[in-house]
Amino acid sequence: MLELAGVSLSFVGLTAVAGLDLRVADGTICSLIGPNGAGKTSVLNLISRFYTPQTGQVRFNERDLLKLPPHRVVEIGIARSFQSPTLFKNLSVLDNLLVGAAHLSKPSVVEDVLRLPRSRQHERLARERADHALEFLKLEAVRDRVAGDLPYGHQKLVDIGRALVADPRLLLLDEPAAGMEEAQKQWLANAIMHVPDEYGAAVLLVDHDMGVVLRVSDNVIVMNFGSKIFEGPPGEVRHQPQVLAAYLGTERGGTVHDAQA
Amino acid sequence: MIRARRRGLPWPLLAFGFAVAFPAAYGGNTAIMSVATQCLIYAVAAASLNLLMGYGGQVSLGHAGFLAAGAYTAAVVAIHFRLPLVPEILAAGLVAAAIGFVLGLPTGRLHGLYLVILTLGFGVAVPQIALNWTGLTNGWAGLAMPPTTLWGLDLTSQPTLYYCVLAVSWLCLLAMLSLVATRSGRIFMAVRDSEAAAMAMGVNVWRAKVKVFTTSAFFCGIAGDLLAHWTGLVAPTSFPFDLSLLFFSMVIVGGMGSIWGSLTGAVLLVVIADQAASVGGLSTAIIGGAVVLTLLVAPEGLASLPRVVSWRLRRMLEREAPGEIGRFRNRDQRVRKERRA
Numbered sequence: 001m002l003e004l005a006g007v008s009l010s011f012v013g014l015t016a017v018a019g020l021d022l023r024v025a026d027g028t029i030c031s032l033i034g035p036n037g038a039g040k041t042s043v044l045n046l047i048s049r050f051y052t053p054q055t056g057q058v059r060f061n062e063r064d065l066l067k068l069p070p071h072r073v074v075e076i077g078i079a080r081s082f083q084s085p086t087l088f089k090n091l092s093v094l095d096n097l098l099v100g101a102a103h104l105s106k107p108s109v110v111e112d113v114l115r116l117p118r119s120r121q122h123e124r125l126a127r128e129r130a131d132h133a134l135e136f137l138k139l140e141a142v143r144d145r146v147a148g149d150l151p152y153g154h155q156k157l158v159d160i161g162r163a164l165v166a167d168p169r170l171l172l173l174d175e176p177a178a179g180m181e182e183a184q185k186q187w188l189a190n191a192i193m194h195v196p197d198e199y200g201a202a203v204l205l206v207d208h209d210m211g212v213v214l215r216v217s218d219n220v221i222v223m224n225f226g227s228k229i230f231e232g233p234p235g236e237v238r239h240q241p242q243v244l245a246a247y248l249g250t251e252r253g254g255t256v257h258d259a260q261a
Numbered sequence: 262m263i264r265a266r267r268r269g270l271p272w273p274l275l276a277f278g279f280a281v282a283f284p285a286a287y288g289g290n291t292a293i294m295s296v297a298t299q300c301l302i303y304a305v306a307a308a309s310l311n312l313l314m315g316y317g318g319q320v321s322l323g324h325a326g327f328l329a330a331g332a333y334t335a336a337v338v339a340i341h342f343r344l345p346l347v348p349e350i351l352a353a354g355l356v357a358a359a360i361g362f363v364l365g366l367p368t369g370r371l372h373g374l375y376l377v378i379l380t381l382g383f384g385v386a387v388p389q390i391a392l393n394w395t396g397l398t399n400g401w402a403g404l405a406m407p408p409t410t411l412w413g414l415d416l417t418s419q420p421t422l423y424y425c426v427l428a429v430s431w432l433c434l435l436a437m438l439s440l441v442a443t444r445s446g447r448i449f450m451a452v453r454d455s456e457a458a459a460m461a462m463g464v465n466v467w468r469a470k471v472k473v474f475t476t477s478a479f480f481c482g483i484a485g486d487l488l489a490h491w492t493g494l495v496a497p498t499s500f501p502f503d504l505s506l507l508f509f510s511m512v513i514v515g516g517m518g519s520i521w522g523s524l525t526g527a528v529l530l531v532v533i534a535d536q537a538a539s540v541g542g543l544s545t546a547i548i549g550g551a552v553v554l555t556l557l558v559a560p561e562g563l564a565s566l567p568r569v570v571s572w573r574l575r576r577m578l579e580r581e582a583p584g585e586i587g588r589f590r591n592r593d594q595r596v597r598k599e600r601r602a
């Protein structure tokens with residue numbers, strides 16, 4: 001479904017992504033892990049067209065993503081959350097989620113002012129999807145709160161919910177569990193696991209938390225210095241010496257779980 | 262900037278009832294009816310600017326230019342084409358909207374200060390153009406509105422004019438409210454709060470900005486049409502830079518991102534200006550003072566006062582807000598207090 005081939009991205013004097021190949025299959029959860037600065041966020045920014053790679057191809061369902069402007073990416077089925085939650089901070093949680101549905105139908109300003117059928121249809125559909133996301137992410141209690149006033153963890157959830165409302169085929173999540181307490185992380189991992197069934201979307205997950213990653217993933221890709229250093233099922237990751245080296249910066253023994261501790 | 266679901270008194274309905282009943286008390290006093298009419302017209306202009314600033318996150322220091330476009334369109338259409346009132350109002354709105362569209366085109370690249378300068382230049386240029394385009398505008402002397410009737414009623418007499426303006430302005434305010442409660446308005450606010458997130462959700466940011474400019478200009482053009490009927494004369498001197506600044510002040514005092522706040526701000530500042538008009542410069546000073554006071558006391562404007570006051574009261578009554586999130590906030594405050602101690 002999603003396919004990156006030989007993708008490289010450099011900023012002035014710095015290579016963020018170096019010849020990366022990456023595939024995410026329909027309805028699966030693929031995790032992208034690696035130390036800070038490995039280039040994970042850059043990969044997501046490439047897919048959502050915030051950045052343009054110097055070389056390589058990015059395809060989604062046989063379409064050339066690089067030909068699309070950033071605001072068309074969600075239309076073909078890719079929605080994302082941000083590493084630091086980037087909400088519409090003065091809007092309520094509900095309104096944030098409703099914006100997620102903005103691309104699903106597009107009544108004009110006149111239709112919205114006069115509440116013509118297309119406008120009412122859009123509002124109804126958006127509300128349905130938003131209500132579903134509120135329930136899925138247990139955000140009902142903060143529905144009418146101003147998003148910018150919420151604690152960090154809740155903001156991350158709203159960010160994810162907004163992407164889910166957009167009805168994606170592929171969901172990009174950038175460190176969704178960061179800053180959460182252990183119990184919340186477990187709950188979130190569970191929710192992410194249910195995204196393919198519940199929403200029919202594959203997930204490309206970037207996270208630091210090894211517990212979450214190993215639990216939810218079908219496939220794990222480890223990056224360091226912009227390149228892929230390992231790819232395989234979660235069961236194999238923790239025993240790979242080069243992965244341990246990347247995480248610990250040494251050849252010391254142990255598993256990735258220790259690296260987290 | 263916050264759109265909370267309101268409980269309690271239906272203020273808009275009460276205000277409308279008050280506005281409808283108003284002439285029963287003062288209908289005979291043309292001076293008072295004239296000020297009341299002005300309040301409504303300026304409320305539409307201020308609300309239209311609020312759409313741009315409070316909801317769209319853009320700036321304009323030249324909204325009097327759109328008002329002028331609407332007023333001149335009204336006069337030209339009324340004199341040359343003798344259109345009935347409703348098509349005339351729409352024409353005024355559409356001409357202003359077309360200008361707003363063109364002015365909005367550079368917003369993709371222009372931000373902040375540059376946009377201030379662009380709109381400022383526009384606002385200052387319009388009266389100059391009107392002054393020099395004598396064939397259309399009759400230059401310095403201006404255009405006198407021909408007597409207009411609506412369903413046989415004479416629009417130049419009060420309180421007929423007042424009621425007509427009340428109907429049109431209330432429809433405009435309701436239209437803007439409807440807009441900001443639906444997808445279009447949410448997109449404007451989304452772009453205001455985060456262009457990156459809006460883009461990721463499929464919003465063409467530049468188009469949204471052009472749209473908010475166009476829509477804002479449309480409603481301001483309608484206010485201009487009403488203004489032409491109210492003054493009876495459309496001349497270049499009717500649209501000074503001060504007027505743009507006054508609309509700006511009304512938005513600040515009433516509260517960015519609140520349509521009803523703009524109505525409140527407009528009524529307040531029009532009445533102040535009227536009361537202080539006999540002393541030169543006094544009204545400008547008072548209005549300037551009102552803006553500063555608002556920014557110091559209630560930065561979100563008069564519209565936020567009920568919410569702020571009720572929040573303060575609740576904090577006084579409850580030691581700890583209920584729920585996990587409330588505790589967060591209180592804990593933060595406790596930490597701050599301890600540090601200060």
Ligand SMILES: Nc1ncnc2c1ncn2[C@@H]1O[C@H](COP(=O)(O)OP(=O)(O)O)[C@@H](O)[C@H]1O
Nearest residue numbers: 011015016034035036037038039040041042043
């Ligand atoms: N917009 C940018 N401009 C310059 N350098 C950037 C930019 N974005 C990311 N980088 C650099 O690219 C590298 C990879 O960053 P990033 O993709 O954020 O890593 P990760 O998400 O894995 O922590 C880092 O060295 C970072 O400083």
Ligand SMILES: [Mg+2]
Nearest residue numbers: 040041042083
């Ligand atoms: Mg990152």
